[in-house]
Amino acid sequence: EPEVTQTPSHQVTQMGQEVILRCVPISNHLYFYWYRQILGQKVEFLVSFYNNEISEKSEIFDDQFSVERPDGSNFTLKIRSTKLEDSAMYFCASMGLADYEQYFGPGTRLTVT
């Protein structure tokens, strides 16, 4: 069964450093998403991406964040200058055409020290 994969599973970084979280969505999917879950809190939407551009972003997704689909398979989330409050589990998800079913990856746990 096809699945969404994410790397790394755990990333530790120092405050102010740049991080790139990587995702490989399901190959024939068209819609891509990033969500985050701060420990003990609910899952929050960050950004959606379609047709090589951002289609919607939340207020969390400020200028420190960017997304890219550099090739036909990867989907990345970059945080330019990490803050302590960026520590969270980051989930990538992808969705096919018109079925509303998002498939989630296993997540990347980001720890900012």
Place this chain on the structure above:
Amino acid sequence: AQSVTQLGSHVSVSEGALVLLRCNYSSSVPPYLFWYVQYPNQGLQLLLKYTSAATLVKGINGFEAEFKKSETSFHLTKPSAHMSDAAEYFCAVTFNAGGTSYGKLTFGQGTILTVHP
């Protein structure tokens, strides 16, 4: 704006007992509703979804949910709990905004289900 409220952050049942996890939503347009399960240190797995077809939806692992528009609810049930059902459960909502704004999920706070032997 859409929102989801899950009543009860923790639910505890005995093995073999009925599981009932409550979810109420708010949406100004017809919603699409989902239940996801998250096992410790794992990602989110879709249990079931409502996308405007049958109001009673059956999912994996014996779970089902009923969409009740008059009550704005989408409660998750399972007739007989199993130890392996212990996990955190999230209700989520989206709607068809059309165009490129598509599929953004708004999640509830989650309900941790504990199953006692």
